[in-house]
Amino acid sequence: MHGERTTTDDAGLQGRRRRIASRAAARPDALAGHAAQGCPNPAGSSRIDTAGEALIDCAPPGEQRERSRRRTVSPTQRIQGGALQSERHERDMLVEMGRRLWQRGFVAANDGNLSARLDDGSILVTPTGMSKGFLDASDLVLVSAEGKRLKGEGVATTELGMHLAVYSARQDVCAGVHSHPQGATAFAASATPLDADFLTEAVLALGKVPTAPYGTPSTMELVQAIEPFLPDHKALLLQHHGAVTFGHTVREAYFRMETL
Ligand SMILES: [Zn+2]
DSSP, X not given: OHXXXXXXXXXXXXXXXXXXXXXHHHSOOTTHHHHHHSOOOSSSOGGGSOTTGGGXXXXXXXXXXXXXXXXXXXXXXXXXXXXXXXXXXXXXXHHHHHHHHHHTTSSOTTOOEEEEEOTTSOEEEOBTTSOTTSOOGGGOEEEOTTOOEEEOSSOBOTTHHHHHHHHHHOTTOOEEEEEOOHHHHHHXXXXXXXXXXXXXXXXXXXXXXXXXXXXXXTSHHHXXXXXXXXXXXXXXXXXXXXXXXXXXSHHHHHHHHHHO
């Protein structure tokens, strides 16, 4: 009985996948190139898009990711002021995770910075000269993939180059967090990489965490110091400075910082 039901379900699922595939093939995929640089929208539920896209949860993870990349921006994703829902969601997440960074003592005063890459490849970053504990969503600065300011009255973090380097090197990364947590910074100050199996959960969550050589903060020296490590890691120590973590979402990047 159980086996019969499974077979029937599989047949139904495959039929739905075939219908979705034929619809996708028939539809011009205008945003394919654009989406390749963008990031899936965690706020944009799969169920608010077209009927075909609404079945996204039935597909295996790899297929979901691929379909998510191809998802076009629907009018229902528009919010007031013409901003995309994903932008508002990312603004809220950056504010919330910035507040947590400050509350947990990972940053002091105006230290640290966070960013998120949006669906269209533009990047939201925290402004320079403001505490991450007291940000408003409107304080965030939107910049292009090249770092040109697109929206926002403030000035982007002086570590913008570091965030841009991360996104340039990693198409799978859509969020970055830089802070100075005391424990990790102690390792960074002593140039001790976390590349041994110190703690089970940290190893599982982060893998090996190397120490990038010292680069003066806010300069290309720092960018060049981290670039060799970007392809293969989720978190880096910055010698005599602090740490940077990245992930597919702001929450993931932040949690990696907590773990670190
Ligand atoms: Zn710093």
